[in-house]
Amino acid sequence: MTQFKMHLLVCGGTGCRASESEQLFHSLKKEVSEKGLENEVQVITTGCFGFCEKGPIVKVMPDNTFYTQVKPDDAIEIIAEHVIKGRKVNRLLYVNPETEERVSDSKHMGFYRKQLRIALRNCGFIDPENIEEYISRDGYAALAKCLTEMTPAQVIEEMKKSGLRGRGGGGFPTGLKWEITSKSQADQKYVVCNADEGDPGAFMDRSILEGDPHSVIEAMAICGYCIGATKGVVYIRAEYPLAVERLKIAMKQASEFGLLGKNIFGTDFEFEIDIRYGAGAFVCGEETALIHSMEGLRGEPTIKPPFPSVSGYLEKPTNVNNVETFANVPVIINKGADWFASIGSEKSKGTKVFALAGKINNVGLIEVPMGTTLRDIIFEIGGGIKDGKKFKAVQTGGPSGGCLTEKHLDIQIDFDSLTAAGSMMGSGGMIVLDEDDCMVSIAKFYLDFTVEESCGKCAPCRIGNKRLNEMLEKICEGKGTMKDLDLLRNLSHVVKDTSLCGLGQTSPNPVLSTMDNFYDEYLAHIVDHKCPSGQCKALLQYVIEAENCVGCTACARNCPVNAIAGERKGIHVIDQVTCIKCGACLEKCKFNAVFIK
């Protein structure tokens, strides 16, 4: 058999696809066949490499060359130069933003150096639509081991020993959850995979399903074996079409190989998986709401108990785990609980995937051991703040989390340390903010989201969040009073304490944490009627400095609402009542006469 000399891995994640990675894949294939290299060079679509900032990505193996922002037309050069002549295409190599040097391969990129990929182990490495590539990476070996060598109780024991905690946000011990469900008595039980990823900015679950769908299928079957379920359901939002497609392909392949269905690995264990689509409601990430949505009812939470482990989907015992949690399971079985437990911090084992977004150089998906510091994540892996600006805060945990500041940068992050610092792990969204971001506006942004996403079932969440949002709006407009601040804090606590489900119980967190860490910004809005970072439009005033104004009329001609008056060669004045603060005058003035007050 002739061996391939070179593999070209093209990212086929949603992010890179949006920038034409599919066309790129086809042009690479075409070039390869035109040059007669089909037997030497293999072109493969993979899942996400995580380096979404600079997509589409092409990685060349064996030399680990990492090409960024590759266009379909670049295929010709890559094949002619790199593949045929062995000369790397310099202009496509990744540029280290600090040194401005081109980095020849991924082993020398700061982005990958501090990462440890367990859940993302196959993303960007295998072709997600090829089950054999998954098997070659020890795929389904964990399922085989469980079914043929271990009892359900032993597997559960192993999971408990590993210390794996739910990656969807709650951090509940996975082994314990399995054990509770396994003890419920019923004629039918269900394994549910929660793929209803709803946090703004988080996309790890989508990337895992797009890049390594078999790992989730395998883990669901293992869970089914442990709890005594023969049916699994993946609840996934319909706006993840690529993830759905890859998952379907993977399910079909697994059935063809006999890894789903009856008599798996020659035992009498059987397992089937079904897909249910969600309409993309944030509240359906909550497990009772998710189950109701699966049943065709309104996606509203109900009071626990009964817990799903006792009475869940169709009133049968149901075990709900998140995608990332499942992706860790096969590795734990293969490598052992002790190995897994040796990674991470004291109470949080293993790794966590974070979606880095915001004002950071390397936007993307990363996976680090629990206990890594925020500083390492933001400045080493993330490559620091964009445009050399100053770091202000990082928002973790999405709409349920809070903001951490400079003083928190050296915290070793895990479930407990983040909660202690007034934020939370959540599903792992991480939005980095710089000096230009207004913290009151950020709090309002998240409240806008929760107001929109609240299901409206319980009053504290439905009405309370709305009132919180109105107060924040008032402050952003400079109409807030000191009394509002007290009210804001009190109402936040009421909403937290009295809401029915996790959505309302955590939705005031962004408000409370910004009030704790950036109280002076709230004061500036209320007392001085100023927005320190210049984001709140209502608090800005565009004024013309009489000394610098030469009367060129450029500002007046460009003002969309005719708010600027003045004679030619005379001093111009902005009418503050008419002004909509669009900034057109500031942009057009060549004499630095317009400034923001």
Place this chain on the structure above:
Amino acid sequence: MTKITSLADLKNIKASVEAKMSLRERSETPDSMVQIRVAMATCGIASGAKIVMDYLINELDKRSIPAIVSQTGCMGYCYAEPTIEVTRPGHQPLVFGYVDSKKADQIIEKYIKNGELLDGIIPVNYENIEGK
């Protein structure tokens, strides 16, 4: 489609795709195995570098030596083409000149397997910026 009904079936599939995947697997940990770079500029290819590279890839595989064989551009030793640079784990790279299949066979047997030096080593006359 044959169904997988036992662990042995699974292992068979794994073994059958191993050759295809090994190139990627090995690239994950390049420092732990023998790395060979074949100079494949115009002069190298004209002197037979392609044949040498194919030979190395197939022979190393046959002899079960985990290695990464990649191609590189002109190393500047055009008088001695085809040239290859061999890096054993933990050792400085060595450059061999005038490599043909026979020479490649000796390099595998003597240098790669046993660390024995042989004729045809080109003294390295440059420093790498990575070492600076």
